[in-house]
Amino acid sequence: MDSADLPRGVSKVLDPVLDRLGNTLLDNLYSGVIYGSAVRGDFVDGESDVNLLLVLNRSTPEAHSAIADALESVAGIEPFVVSRWELPRSRRVFALKFLSIKRHYRVVHGEDPVADFEPEQGLLRFLCEQALRNLRLRLTHAFITFKGDRTRYTRLVIESLAALLTALSDPIRTAGHDVPTAYADRPGILGETYRAETGVLTDLLALKKSGRRITEDEAAEIHRGLYQLLSQALEWVKEQWPDQEPLV
Numbered sequence: 001m002d003s004a005d006l007p008r009g010v011s012k013v014l015d016p017v018l019d020r021l022g023n024t025l026l027d028n029l030y031s032g033v034i035y036g037s038a039v040r041g042d043f044v045d046g047e048s049d050v051n052l053l054l055v056l057n058r059s060t061p062e063a064h065s066a067i068a069d070a071l072e073s074v075a076g077i078e079p080f081v082v083s084r085w086e087l088p089r090s091r092r093v094f095a096l097k098f099l100s101i102k103r104h105y106r107v108v109h110g111e112d113p114v115a116d117f118e119p120e121q122g123l124l125r126f127l128c129e130q131a132l133r134n135l136r137l138r139l140t141h142a143f144i145t146f147k148g149d150r151t152r153y154t155r156l157v158i159e160s161l162a163a164l165l166t167a168l169s170d171p172i173r174t175a176g177h178d179v180p181t182a183y184a185d186r187p188g189i190l191g192e193t194y195r196a197e198t199g200v201l202t203d204l205l206a207l208k209k210s211g212r213r214i215t216e217d218e219a220a221e222i223h224r225g226l227y228q229l230l231s232q233a234l235e236w237v238k239e240q241w242p243d244q245e246p247l248v
Contacts, residue, residue: 143219175240199225
């Protein structure tokens with residue numbers, strides 16, 4: 001397994017894990033792929049996760065236990081495990097994720113599972129809208145049910161921030177436009193494209209960095225800003241692809 005030329009912080013975390021995985025999974029490990037910040041160039045040692053796609057010839061509970069053992073004493077690795085034989089269907093169901101992987105990835109073991117991936121545009125459009133609607137539903141549910149604990153709501157929002165920025169970016173990419181790589185550089189183009197106020201995203205990025213606790217009123221403002229932004233993004237999706245039909 002080869003992690004040469006990756007950032008030192010990545011290799012330090014990854015090398016022993018790759019060795020253990022190779023020794024325990026043996027020929028069951030069809031492919032290992034690093035993706036995201038570790039390859040993109042904005043990895044921050046001690047803060048960023050190492051995203052690791054593992055494609056197994058046989059995805060079994062025993063193999064999952066072996067992976068868990070290999071990762072047990074190592075912090076900062078985020079595994080994504082799929083079966084080789086279900087890879088075509090997994091790539092379709094998780095088309096946006098695999099397309100994101102394909103933008104910045106490095107094969108560190110075995111075969112390349114994404115080089116030939118070219119998803120259908122209709123599928124991508126459907127998944128873009130689904131992701132936005134799921135996030136809006138999830139945040140609305142959390143704001144209502146966590147009424148007595150706004151800290152919990154804010155924690156969920158912070159944990160969902162990467163997914164939120166990705167979901168807001170994917171429709172723009174799918175429409176053929178460029179989106180900045182760094183999350184901090186995205187609010188501008190998101191606001192311009194969706195004709196929406198995106199200050200809430202800048203505030204959340206700063207809040208994530210500071211770890212500051214927020215007040216009840218601030219939580220309400222965050223929810224209002226996110227709900228309006230997601231709603232504007234969905235309106236834009238409907239304008240761009242008015243004839244979109246649900247996929248069956």
